[in-house]
Amino acid sequence: MTFLENWAEWLPHLLQGLGTSLLLTLCVAGIGFPLGLALALLSIAPVRIVRVLSIAFIEVFRGIPLLVVIFFAYFGFPDIGLVISAFATIVVAHSLNLGAYSSEVFRAGILHVGAGQREAASSLGLTPWHAFSRVVLPQALRAVPGPLMSFLIMVFQSTSLAFAIGVGEMTSQAFSIGSMTFDYLSVLVLAGIIYAVLCIASARIVARFEAKMRA
Amino acid sequence: MTFDNARILLQADSIEKTFRGNRVLDGISMDVHAGEVIALIGPSGAGKSTFLRCLNYLEQPTGGSLSLDGEPVFADPLKPAKSELLSLRRRVGMVFQTFNLFPHLSVIENITMAQRLNGLRSRADAEDYALQLLTQVGVQQKAKARPSECSGGQQQRIAIARALSQDPELMLFDEPTSALDPEVGNDVLKVMRDLAEAGTTMIVVTHEMRFAERVADRVLLLDEGHILEEGSPARVFRHPEHERTSRFLQAVLDR
Amino acid sequence: MNTEADISTLFQVIGTGLVVTIVMTVVSFCVGAVIAVPVALMRTSRTWLVRAPATAFIDVVRGIPTLVWLLIIFYGLGNIVSLDPLPAALIGLTLISSAYLAENFRAGIENVHTGQKEAAAALGLSSAHQFWRVIAPQAVNIAMPPSASYAVALLKDTAIAAIIGVTDIIFFAQQEVARGAPAVTAFLIAGGFYLIVSVPLSYFSRFVDHKIREKVVVV
Numbered sequence: 001m002t003f004l005e006n007w008a009e010w011l012p013h014l015l016q017g018l019g020t021s022l023l024l025t026l027c028v029a030g031i032g033f034p035l036g037l038a039l040a041l042l043s044i045a046p047v048r049i050v051r052v053l054s055i056a057f058i059e060v061f062r063g064i065p066l067l068v069v070i071f072f073a074y075f076g077f078p079d080i081g082l083v084i085s086a087f088a089t090i091v092v093a094h095s096l097n098l099g100a101y102s103s104e105v106f107r108a109g110i111l112h113v114g115a116g117q118r119e120a121a122s123s124l125g126l127t128p129w130h131a132f133s134r135v136v137l138p139q140a141l142r143a144v145p146g147p148l149m150s151f152l153i154m155v156f157q158s159t160s161l162a163f164a165i166g167v168g169e170m171t172s173q174a175f176s177i178g179s180m181t182f183d184y185l186s187v188l189v190l191a192g193i194i195y196a197v198l199c200i201a202s203a204r205i206v207a208r209f210e211a212k213m214r215a
Numbered sequence: 216m217t218f219d220n221a222r223i224l225l226q227a228d229s230i231e232k233t234f235r236g237n238r239v240l241d242g243i244s245m246d247v248h249a250g251e252v253i254a255l256i257g258p259s260g261a262g263k264s265t266f267l268r269c270l271n272y273l274e275q276p277t278g279g280s281l282s283l284d285g286e287p288v289f290a291d292p293l294k295p296a297k298s299e300l301l302s303l304r305r306r307v308g309m310v311f312q313t314f315n316l317f318p319h320l321s322v323i324e325n326i327t328m329a330q331r332l333n334g335l336r337s338r339a340d341a342e343d344y345a346l347q348l349l350t351q352v353g354v355q356q357k358a359k360a361r362p363s364e365c366s367g368g369q370q371q372r373i374a375i376a377r378a379l380s381q382d383p384e385l386m387l388f389d390e391p392t393s394a395l396d397p398e399v400g401n402d403v404l405k406v407m408r409d410l411a412e413a414g415t416t417m418i419v420v421t422h423e424m425r426f427a428e429r430v431a432d433r434v435l436l437l438d439e440g441h442i443l444e445e446g447s448p449a450r451v452f453r454h455p456e457h458e459r460t461s462r463f464l465q466a467v468l469d470r
Numbered sequence: 471m472n473t474e475a476d477i478s479t480l481f482q483v484i485g486t487g488l489v490v491t492i493v494m495t496v497v498s499f500c501v502g503a504v505i506a507v508p509v510a511l512m513r514t515s516r517t518w519l520v521r522a523p524a525t526a527f528i529d530v531v532r533g534i535p536t537l538v539w540l541l542i543i544f545y546g547l548g549n550i551v552s553l554d555p556l557p558a559a560l561i562g563l564t565l566i567s568s569a570y571l572a573e574n575f576r577a578g579i580e581n582v583h584t585g586q587k588e589a590a591a592a593l594g595l596s597s598a599h600q601f602w603r604v605i606a607p608q609a610v611n612i613a614m615p616p617s618a619s620y621a622v623a624l625l626k627d628t629a630i631a632a633i634i635g636v637t638d639i640i641f642f643a644q645q646e647v648a649r650g651a652p653a654v655t656a657f658l659i660a661g662g663f664y665l666i667v668s669v670p671l672s673y674f675s676r677f678v679d680h681k682i683r684e685k686v687v688v689v
Contacts, residue, residue, distance in 0.1 A: 063622075063668040064661040065629030068640055072661065075653035157535040164633055171538055178545060185546035192542060196533030203529075273588050297597070305594035315589035319607045328603060329593035374589075381593060 010177050010187050017173030018194060024159040024169060027091045029152055032098030039099055040106035054103075061100035067161055069093040074165045090162045098155055105147045109140035146210040153202050157195065170194065218248035218432065224284060224416055225385055230269050231278030232262070239265050241440035242279065247385065247418065252411045254427035254448070255420045257437035258463055263420045266437065267387050270418065271307045272300055283384070305333060308378030312390040314370040316362035322349070322373050323358040326380045335381065348376035352406050368399030372406055379410075386410070388419040424467055428452055436460055477655060483646055484659050487639035490556070492667065494628040494638065497560055499621055502567030509568060510575035524572070531569035536630050539566060544634040559631035567624050571617055578613030579605060611682050618675030622668050629664070639663045 042054035061069070070093040077084060084092070113136045121131035160171040174191035178184035229242035239262045247253060255263045268274040270281065272295060281288040281303075288303050289295050317325050326345035330336045336344060349355040352372035357365050365373065371391055378386060388407065392400035404426050411417060411430050421427055427434055427448060434451040436444040444451050444460045455461050512524035531539075544558040553561070582605050590604040632641040643660035647653045 059669065059672075060661075060665065063626075063665045063672065065626040065640065065664055067629040067632070068643075068657055068661045068664060071640065071644060071647075072654070072657035075647050076657055079653050160535040160537045161630070163537060171535070171541070174538075175541060175545075182549075185542065185549060188538060188542045188546045192534040192538050195535055195538060196530050199533040200529045203533075271592055273591060301594050301596060303594075304592055307592075309589075309592035311585060311589060311592075313585050315583070315585035317586065317589070317604055317608075319611065329590075329595055332596075332599045332603065333594055377593070 006181070006183070006186060007190055010174075010190060013173050013177060014170055014187075014191055014194060017168060017170035017191075020162075020167065021156060021159045021169040024087070024090055024094070024162065024167070025152065025156045028094040028098055028155050028159075031091065031095035032155070033102055033148065035095060035099030036102030037106045039103035040110060043103060043107055044110065058100045058103050061096055066093065066097050066158055067164060069097060070161060070165060086162070086165050086167045089165065090159070090167055094155060094158065097158075098151060102148060102151055105144050105151075106140070109143045110136060112143060113139045146206060146213060149202070149206045149209065153199050153206070156202075157199065160195075218251050221248040221250060222284070223247070224249045224251075225270070226282040226285075227270065227279065228282070229279040230266065230276045230281075232265055232269060232274060233277045239440055240269065240276070243437075243440075243442060244279075245435065245442070247416060249384075249416055250414045251433065252415075252417045252431045253419070254431035254434045255418060255437060256422070256424070256427055256434060256463075257443070258466075261437040262440045263437050264389050267309075267389050267418060267420050270385075270387060271304050271309055273309070305381055306383060307385045307387060308381055308383030309387045310371070310374050310378050310389065310391050312393050314362075314367070314374045314394075316370055316374055316377070318362055320362075321358070322354070322360050322362060322365065325362065325373060326377045329377070330380050333381070341380075345376070345380060348379055349373070351379075351409075352376050353402070366399065367395050368402045371395065371403045375403070375406055375410075385416045385418070388417065388421070390420050390422065392421070392423060422467065424452070424464070436463065438463070476651070477659075480646055480651055480656055480659055484639055484642045484656065484663060487637055487642040488663055488667075490636060491625070491628055491638040491664075494556075494559060494563060494631060494636070495621065495625045495667075498563035498567045498628075499571075499624055501564045503571050503617070505564070505568035506571035506575055509572035510579065513572060513576045514579050528569045528573055528576075531565055532573070536562070536566055536627050537633060540630060540634050555631065555635040555637075558634060559628070559636045563624065563628060563631070566627070567620070570620055570624075571613075574613045574616045574620065575609065577616070578609035578611075581612050582608045614682055615675060615679035618678045619672065622672045622675060625668055625671065626664065 039054050039058055042050050043058065045051050045054070070090065073089045073093045074086065077089070117135055117139065118131060121135040122128070126134065159169055162169045163171040163175060166172065170191050174187045175184070177187045181187070223246050225245075225247040227243060227245045227247075229244050230240055231238070231242050232240040243262075243266055245253075255267065257263050265274055269276045275295065276292065278293075280292045283303070283306060289299050316322075317328070320328060323342065323345050326348060327338070327341040330341040330344065331338060335341070346355060346358060349358055352375055354365070354369050354372050354376070357369055357373070362370055362373065371394075375391075391407070392403050395403065400423070404423065407417070407419070407426070408430050419427075419431070429448075431448055434444075434446065434448050435442050436451060438459060444455055444457055451460065452464065455464065509524050509527060512520050513528065515521045515524075534542075539562040540559060543562045544553060544555060547553065547558075586604055586608065587600060590600040595603065628638060629640045632638050632644065635641070639660050643656045647656050
């Protein structure tokens with residue numbers, strides 16, 4: 001039963017790492033989602049150059065691996081005189097990534113609100129800004145919580161990449177326990193179970209939420 | 216035309232269907248003679264479509280039994296064997312309200328596929344027969360097209376040809392024109408009238424009262440899961456026995 | 471300071487990883503797709519006993535981050551069977567892609583309009599014919615666009631294999647940086663190489679999506 005004893009000993013370390021993972025997720029959501037909404041608005045802006053630039057930004061960040069962004073920020077920023085912590089590096093890199101991804105959801109939400117709504121708003125004499133902010137945007141945002149929650153699960157999973165630059169989240173904790181005990185398998189499996197339980201449970205909640213939204 | 220001496224092709228005996236404690240069909244019995252055309256009418260929710268779908272077991276009845284040509288279709292109607300199901304469905308053709316053509320196949324493939332898979336005809340014979348059927352329903356020019364390239368009226372006529380390709384002894388029509396504009400629906404009704412005149416045995420769920428009156432040999436009015444009124448079109452439409460029937464007919468004619 | 475010569479060497483060195491990146495993507499996608507078929511079939515079974523293991527497989531595999539899978543296979547199983555980084559990465563990525571693709575295929579199967587199955591049944595087709603001749607071809611069409619865009623996600627996921635030492639694009643970039651190459655340039659080049667593959671791939675997936683929308687009836 002050394003297996004179970006070890007697990008009991010490891011669990012506090014892993015849970016401490018989990019706290020960091022969740023904190024990272026929270027920070028990334030706090031910056032990434034507003035960024036996504038901003039990018040979505042820019043990508044349908046009336047000025048062509050703004051549209052082109054924001055779409056290029058989105059395409060680039062959707063096209064390169066998150067790990068490249070992380071390494072770029074971690075090793076590259078100091079070269080250009082920008083020194084930030086490893087934690088902040090992860091938050092920045094993830095937020096750019098999440099911003100690019102979630103912008104598509106926000107954009108789809110905005111475009112989904114029909115022309116009829118826009119016309120109805122302007123026929124009431126609302127300014128374009130009021131028509132957008134009071135009529136279109138509230139309807140657009142009603143469609144996004146489901147997909148955004150799924151993104152959150154993805155972000156939580158990919159905070160494991162912080163391992164690559166030594167932020168002490170759950171995967172790093174598991175790996176360092178492994179390197180001390182040489183029993184990588186047990187501790188990594190334990191970490192895997194924690195990830196899986198959290199992800200499966202939240203995916204269920206998201207699915208139930210989406211079903212309720214549709215009903 | 217009377218069918219008193221004709222052979223009974225299909226016999227439905229106290230067909231029942233319960234959905235989640237909700238009794239949709241309350242034991243419906245019906246004899247269908249060979250060559251007879253039966254129109255099933257009634258208010259929506261009366262169970263017409265459910266009853267029709269019980270006749271080829273797309274819906275499995277929760278009670279009652281079916282016989283074809285005097286032989287029970289199932290040894291145990293509540294536990295249909297696969298072979299019994301296949302043989303029932305090969306003898307009974309069905310046309311759906313929403314056509315349900317296979318979008319990944321061309322029009323002619325839609326009609327040849329089941330003939331070949333069910334071992335009815337060789338590829339060449341199946342194609343010849345399919346073209347013949349398409350000509351019969353007036354859509355031969357679309358043989359090579361995809362269903363999505365055909366109008367709704369054409370799709371429904373193709374669906375009729377597809378069902379006929381199995382050489383069914385009985386054809387079921389589930390509101391075949393409800394999804395169509397009236398002008399296009401008439402093309403479909405014309406094909407159905409031709410079939411009826413050629414002696415095809417047909418059961419048609421429909422809201423087209425004029426079609427029921429002119430083409431059907433017998434009209435069954437379903438209401439709340441049972442047969443409220445039954446008889447020749449002239450009798451049901453001109454001299455209904457029940458107050459509810461007159462009210463239903465009045466409501467339909469007012470529309 | 472980096473001269474032109476330095477940059478062209480960087481290009482060459484990092485470019486040698488491109489093949490490994492592409493091989494990882496193609497192999498894990500194709501093998502994953504083959505495994506995904508029986509998993510999706512089990513997942514859509516009406517029998518709970520058949521469905522449950524497939525559901526568990528899909529949920530658990532997708533519930534664990536890619537990096538953790540690769541660490542489990544490379545370091546964790548290292549005590550039992552010692553694998554080189556590339557085979558370990560291929561196993562892990564294939565496992566993950568099979569679960570994601572199985573989920574796409576399941577959605578494909580379930581989103582074929584119910585009228586299609588009824589029409590096939592009404593024609594007296596056997597259940598096997600109903601599935602393989604009517605449902606499956608349409609399910610493939612429905613599953614194609616999400617699967618094509620999954621290929622892009624998979625391509626980017628292969629970068630994680632560099633952490634266990636697979637010599638792909640990002641591995642070489644990192645190695646050159648460790649040897650003193652400028653990090654900004656090296657990782658920009660690495661990013662560029664990924665874009666060369668991922669941008670055409672994602673345009674292709676949108677093209678497929680567009681083509682197929684014209685062809686299928688989806689509920």
